[in-house]
Amino acid sequence: MENNYWLTAPEEFKTLFGLVEKYSPSGSEADAVFWLVARMAALGFTKSYVDGGGNAIGVMGDGPRQLVLLGHIDTVPGEIPFSVENNILYGRGSVDAKAPLSCFVDSVAQLGSIPGWQIVVIACVDEECDGMGARFVLPNFSPELVIVGEPSRWDRIALGYKGCAWSSIQISSDVTHGASEEATACEIASEIWGKIRLWCKEYNQSRPKIFDQIMFSLTNWYSGKDGFSQWARLVVSARIPPGFMPEDFYAVLESIAPDAIISHSAFPTPAYRGEKNSPLVRAFLPAIRANGGQPAFVYKTGTADLNLVAPAWNCPGLAYGPGDSTLDHTPNEHLYLPEFIKAKEILIDVLRRLTK
Structure with a gap:
């Protein structure tokens, strides 16, 4: 049951709470998608819309250079009652991967339009199945850089997925x-x-x-x-x-x-391993350090939309987002809220470094 906790939540958690309240297992993402499109419009995105693949798209700015922040809005099945206790958010998708997606939306909204740049937030459907949302957007964007929203903790970046x-x-x-x-x-x-x-x-x-x-x-x-x-x-x-x-x-x-x-299977996916010496890594490492962290690289045994989009767009890519990935898909999925705030601070720092 939705109780619209997000309406009375502190501003820094409204996007996160609203998304987690919208239960959206693969194949049933529409309510969450339309809610997010409206939320991005309210936050001042230049435009926001639902594309032909059912993904939520938000665009900030209209410059010639493009940077994509790509998350996913679907979750695995198994609804977990929404609750917040002792700075911990419980709910399906609180980690995988609505926290990273909300981090993207809020960070871009806080930065606003940056001259010369177009920052695109994509909330893909069907990531937990065949990745049809990510496959749909491939011909529609040509970014210089892509950051994929997956939980890696606030002080780590994921460079590879099997x-x-x-x-x-x-x-x-x-x-x-x-x-x-x-x-x-x-x-x-x-x-x-x-x-x-x-x-x-x-x-x-x-x-x-x-x-x-x-x-x-x-x-x-x-x-x-x-x-x-x-x-x-x-x-x-x-x-x-x-x-x-x-x-x-x-x-x-x-x-x-x-x-x-x-x-x-119809959609096999090769592994992906990103470069350590890339503009993205060179932005994340000092940003994490500046916010009190000791950055680390991780290589995941799972598979993500990063495997699809970075090779197709032929651009540097990595994954980042708050949350403990060991809680992905579990009945006890939850997020420590101060980590969400820290991740937003780091991502804002990263985006400033990349677009200066």
Whole structure:
């Protein structure tokens, strides 16, 4: 239930509270999108609108140079009652990723229009699924720099995210008698999964850093039979490191299970690793230090819209935002509010450095 706590909230939390109050799992983002468009208009953005992909867009300024702050407005399912206790905000999306998105909106609003620049805030839909919101905006903007809104804590910047790919592996055979020594479809599928795990272990053995390793996961198993045939289907996902493409993942599966029917996900995503020596990093490091932090780089085992947009726009990119990412998708998702304020101070500092 929405109680419009944001209306009576302190000004520095109105955007954050309003967004978190709007429960918006993937596929049901429209209410939150329209609310945010109205909020950006009220905050003085040059223009704000809903694009053809259902994303909320806010533009500040009309200069020839473009900087994009791209967050996502959808969340995973599982509504968490909105509450604030002892400077802690509870609610679905309070960390992933409405805190970073609100940080973007408020920081740009506070800075206002900067001569020569156009700063664009994008609140993408469908990030938690196939990234259709981010895919829609790719041809519509040409930024020099992109900052993606993901929780990394106020004093850290995320330079890399693993890629991802999914496949299903189906084994079919004739039904055999229970006393037969011939392997069942389920037994063959189990053997294939064991070979995949062994291959993964051998690949990772010489790669001590988790970011450089492949992480396989058996996400679903289906099986069945009729009077004549039996079948088993494995759904396998992989988190893949830089240098290991989705096509390489597919090739591994096909070599392990040459007789299986293998189908692949529609939207595989390669890994992304950003440069440490970029204008973005050179702005964030002193900004974090100036606000009392010791900056650090992080490389995430998940996948984000950063993987899509930075390569497509061929520009420097990184992810930043308040919040503890270990709370992503959890029943106890919550945000320490002073961290949100600190992150806004840092982002405002960063934007000033980048646009001076």
